[in-house]
Amino acid sequence: MKKLILILLTFMPFLTKAQVTLIPDPVLEQRLVSLGIDSDGVVNGQILTADAQNTTQLSLESGHGTLTDFTGLEAFINCEEIESYFNDIQTINLIPLTKLKKLHLTNSMLRSIDLSGNINLESLYIGNGLYVKFWNPNDIEFLDLSNNNNLKHINLYSLYGLRQINLKNHNAHSLNITLGNEQDFSYNICIEVDDAVAATNGTAPYDTWNVIDTQNGSHFFSVNCALSVEKFVTENFKIYPNPATEYVAIEQKETKDVTLQSVQILDSSGKWIKSVKDNFNKIDVSNLSKGMYLFVIQTDKGNKTEKIIIK
Template sequence: MKIYINLLSLFFCIGITAQTTSIPDQNFEQYLINQSIDSDGVINGQVLTSDINTLLSLQLQWVGNFTGLEDFTALEILEISDVPFQNNNNITLDLTANTNLKILEIWTYEGLKKIDLTGLVNLEELMVMEGQNDVETMFIEEIDLSTNPNITYLSTGYLQHLEQINLQNGNNINMLNMEISVYNTSARPICIKVDDATAATNNNAPYNSWTLYGITPNFYEQGACTLKVDPLNKLEIALYPNPVQNSFQIKTSEKVDEVSLFSVTGKKIAHFSSQQDYDISNLPVGLYFVKIQSAEGESVQRIVKR
């Protein structure tokens, strides 16, 4: 009888000390159940912390409340997409507890104003993409990477409010081959805060190893940065068919000089002179960016290959 009571007491103690994490968003918890992460398999607004604190990768879609994400302490790769509107255009996504994060991708987060990446020293890649043509859903004005010394890749798309990127992290000298891609309807000036604005402006090391696409950078170190006037005219462009299977055409009133094709990671994968049809039949299905240049300016358009 004494042994039975002791065992019962042991199980009771284990039960009351098992740590749980609150997951109030049902879509969030349903994903954890579908992926066999939430071990109880029931939508009850919580998950055992031991189920999630060793997870390395997470893909979340249609989640509006990210409460609980702070306990995914081992997380290295996080992808967030299609976050629904919550009647708030001033949302901050706080990831400061996810200190092991290396790769972060955000694809359409309605109402997002700020991403707090403070102290994420392991962060290497950041991608923030607006997913709807001509519809503003994200209101990010600044991307602050001043406490992320190991960042090597930044790509943004269609963030019409973006004005500043802060890369003044004290480690620019070691940031060789940094890539920054800003996809918009046309090239635009962006303030980039760095460790040495003079070296960056004069294209000296290490900044001469950096690749910048889609922006006219205004490098600065201190004080406020004043954006230059828009250096290029916006072209009126249409691509058709879009989506495309084999080849597409460009409809514009301007004379096209050249056309370049880029992957979503900013890699240039094709270049064309002006022609009637642009053949991309050899490319795999997916999303691409088409950069059209003329004497009047340039434009970057999205196209989907089926």
């Protein structure tokens, strides 16, 4: 019996050791220390998981240095509000935070975000701030909010790359959406909904939606944004000849608020060959080997891919 007690006492510290969550970014951990969240008060690459789970609000501005890694935030499962300003983050995992109601991520380098698990989200602000010009514009092109049915406020101002928003399945009593930017070019955002006609006409259930197009912003509704963008590009541009030997021309049929930005040429396997940013009316293909190529027509309204045969 004494031997058994001794063995239990020997292993007891390991059995009772508290769970920890790794925080690889020292700037983030220092912020957690300053907020009184990291209870050990030491920047050592980890916090008690219990500390994270006891947190309901989190403000992460850049006053203590620039954050580059948000690894560890997934442990804050009871957090209801997160605000982050002027941080160099490109990805963030918030899927486990099912209680999250308010998310403000401004002036970041965010390239993608998955909000499918944040079903209680009510307020979303992803942009670069109303009063900040040309500051690290986000590279997000597509935003899927089809699983966030409780959203009431969506502010996407200054998301210069944004082209599509999926708002299918939304039955919110009211929804306010802010779009636009401070750059010198305009763009048209496709909002994917269940009934494009009703949304366009402002009839139920979209009669309580309010889409605000600020400077240089515009939008349209569609049940399938991917097909709508492709159709729009097809209607505005003609590419010929096909097959081609010496050159390929891209002719703009109309000047209807659309700008051809570049053409990416890829081989049949998807390997990038070259980029064309001017002289679209005569793109030299004489040095390309015979075969099939993909011409990705990139416009400010979206992209379309054409198969071109080089003889």
